[in-house]
Amino acid sequence: MLDLYGTKIASHLLLGTARYPSPAVLADAVRRSQTEIVTVSLRREAAGGRNGGAFFDVIRELGVHVLPNTAGCHGVSEAVLTAKMAREVFRTNWIKLEVIGNHDTLQPDVFALVEAARILAGEGFEVFPYTTDDLVVAERLLAAGCKVLMPWCAPIGSAAGPLNLSALRSMRAHFPDVPLIVDAGIGRPSHAVAVMELGFDAVLLNTAVAGASNPASMAEAFAKAIDAGRQGFAAGMLEPRDMAVPSTPLIGRAVFP
Ligand SMILES: CC(=O)[C@@H](O)[C@H](O)COP(=O)(O)O
Numbered sequence: 649m650l651d652l653y654g655t656k657i658a659s660h661l662l663l664g665t666a667r668y669p670s671p672a673v674l675a676d677a678v679r680r681s682q683t684e685i686v687t688v689s690l691r692r693e694a695a696g697g698r699n700g701g702a703f704f705d706v707i708r709e710l711g712v713h714v715l716p717n718t719a720g721c722h723g724v725s726e727a728v729l730t731a732k733m734a735r736e737v738f739r740t741n742w743i744k745l746e747v748i749g750n751h752d753t754l755q756p757d758v759f760a761l762v763e764a765a766r767i768l769a770g771e772g773f774e775v776f777p778y779t780t781d782d783l784v785v786a787e788r789l790l791a792a793g794c795k796v797l798m799p800w801c802a803p804i805g806s807a808a809g810p811l812n813l814s815a816l817r818s819m820r821a822h823f824p825d826v827p828l829i830v831d832a833g834i835g836r837p838s839h840a841v842a843v844m845e846l847g848f849d850a851v852l853l854n855t856a857v858a859g860a861s862n863p864a865s866m867a868e869a870f871a872k873a874i875d876a877g878r879q880g881f882a883a884g885m886l887e888p889r890d891m892a893v894p895s896t897p898l899i900g901r902a903v904f905p
Contacts, residue, residue, distance in 0.1 A: 650827065650849055650850055651827065652685075652742075652774075652776075652796055652827060653741075653742070653774040653795055653796070655713070657684050657685060657713070658684065659681075659682050659683050659684045659685075659871070660844070660849065660850040660851065660874050660875070660878055661681055661682070661683045661840075661850065661851055661852075661853075661870055661871050661874050662683060662685045662686070662687065662715065662829065662831075662850060662851070662852035662853075663677065663678060663681050663683045663685075663686050663687070663852070663853065663854065663857065663867065664686070664687045664852065664853065664854025664855075664857075664858070665678075665686050665687060665688055665689075665703075665707065665854070666689060666719075666854055666858060667854065667855065667858040667859065668858045668863060669863075671702045671703055671705075671706040672706075673863050673864070674703075674706060674858075674863075675706050675709070675710060676863070676864035676867075677857055677858070677863040677864045677866075677867040678710050678712065678867070679710070679864075680864040680865070680867045680868040680871070681857070681867035681868065681870060681871050682871050683712060683867075683871075684712050684713055685712060685713045685714075685715050686707065686710070686712050686713075686714060686715065687714075687715045687716070687717045687744055687852065687854070688707060688714050688715070688716050688717065688738070689716075689717050689719040689720065690716050690717075690718075690730060690733060690734045690737060690738075691718075691719065691720050691721070691730060713740075713742070714738045714740060714742075715740075715742050715743075715744050715776060716731075716734035716735075716737070716738050716740065716742070716743055716744065717734075717743070717744035717745075717746055717778075718730045718731055718734070718743065718744070718745055718746045718747070719746050720746075720748070721746060721747055721748065722747065722748050722749075722757070723747065723757075723760060724747065724760045724763050724764045724767070727745060727746070727747045727760070727764045728764055728767050728768060731743040731745065731764075731768050731773060732771075735773070741772055741773050741774045742773075742774050742776065743768060743773050743774070743775055743776065744776045744777075744778060744798070744831075745761060745764055745765055745768065745775050745776065745777045745778060746778045747760040747761045747764055753803045754803055754804045754805070754832075755780060755800070755803065756777075756778055756779055756780060756800075758779060758780060758782065758785045758788075761777055761778075761779060761785075761789070762785065762788045762789055762792055765777050765789055765792040765793065765794050766792040766793065769792055769793025769794065770793070774795070774796075775792075775793065775794045775796075776794075776796050776798055776829070777789050777794050777796075777797065777798060778798050778800065778831050778832065779797060779798060779799055779800070780799060780800060781799045781800070781801075781812060781815035781816055781818075781819055782815075783818060783819060783822055786799070786819065786822070786823065790823075790826065795826070795827070796826070796827045796828075796829065797819075797823065797826055797827070797828050797829070798828075798829045798830070798831035798852065799816065799819055799828065799830060799831070800830075800831060800832040800833055801816065801830050801832065801833045801834060801839070801843060802832065802833025802834075802835075803832065803833055804832040804833065804855070805832075805833075805854075805855045806833050806835070807833070807834070807835025807836070807855060807856055807859075808833050808835060809833065809834065809835050809836065809838075809839035809842070810830075810833075810839060810842055810843055811833070813842065813843075813846070816830070816843060816846055816848070817846050820846050820847045820848060827849045827850070828848050828849050828850075829848070829849060829850040829851065829852055830843045830848050830850075830851050830852070831851075831852040831853075832852070832853075834851060834853040834856055835855075835856050836856060837866075837869045837870050837872070837873035838873065840853070840870055840873040840874050840877060841873045841874075841876055841877035841880075842877070843877070844873075844874050844876075844877025844878045844880075844881060845877045845880050845881050845885065846881070847881050850874070851870070851874055853870065856870070857870060
């Protein structure tokens with residue numbers, strides 16, 4: 649079970665809710681993914697998203713945990729204010745904290761992120777920070793009160809997959825007891841397998857499912873991939889070797905006519 653601020657979650661997939669062709673397609677994808685947590689951007693949807701109230705109705709009917717996010721925020725005060733509004737609207741202390749620092753890569757402004765996390769944790773929020781794979785930043789976020797870390801594996805929406813597996817591996821090794829959720833940049837199920845095989849606790853993704861030709865089917869494919877990667881990690885995988893090792897023991901000699 650995934651333990652996120654004391655809430656036990658069976659699914660290791662978190663799903664974003666943006667960019668689906670319709671609320672009905674979104675609902676299908678959420679059901680097929682078996683996710684128990686969806687992220688919702690208060691700013692995007694409240695700013696008059698295409699389907700207005702229908703979107704919030706669907707989310708409510710799905711009966712999943714809502715993890716509001718501060719997507720689109722570029723500074724500490726904007727992120728803190730958005731988090732407070734989200735707490736009022738969704739009645740949860742959870743907040744996925746995004747403070748964007750660069751327009752091209754949408755990478756987090758890690759300095760503002762740490763500061764916003766410190767303020768929000770001090771006000772009773774349970775912060776899920778969208779961060780880079782930098783270990784020093786990760787330490788600062790933990791010191792600021794975060795109990796979960798969400799490192800990117802590639803820029804949001806890029807579908808590029810893990811660009812730096814060794815940094816993610818180091819992160820797992822440095823923080824064996826902190827729930828680590830890879831957030832952003834996952835493009836295909838094999839990418840999710842790769843990060844779960846490193847021992848990550850979960851994956852958050854959006855674009856790869858919402859943008860698929862068949863979002864519901866892709867959501868299910870990701871759910872299976874995440875389970876496979878997780879089971880593989882738990883089963884204890886072999887380390888790659890440079891030299892061959894015969895897989896069939898040679899006993900005696902083969903006899904050919
Ligand atoms: C949905 C969410 O909260 C984001 O962090 C992000 O959109 C996920 O990234 P991808 O869209 O690249 O999966």
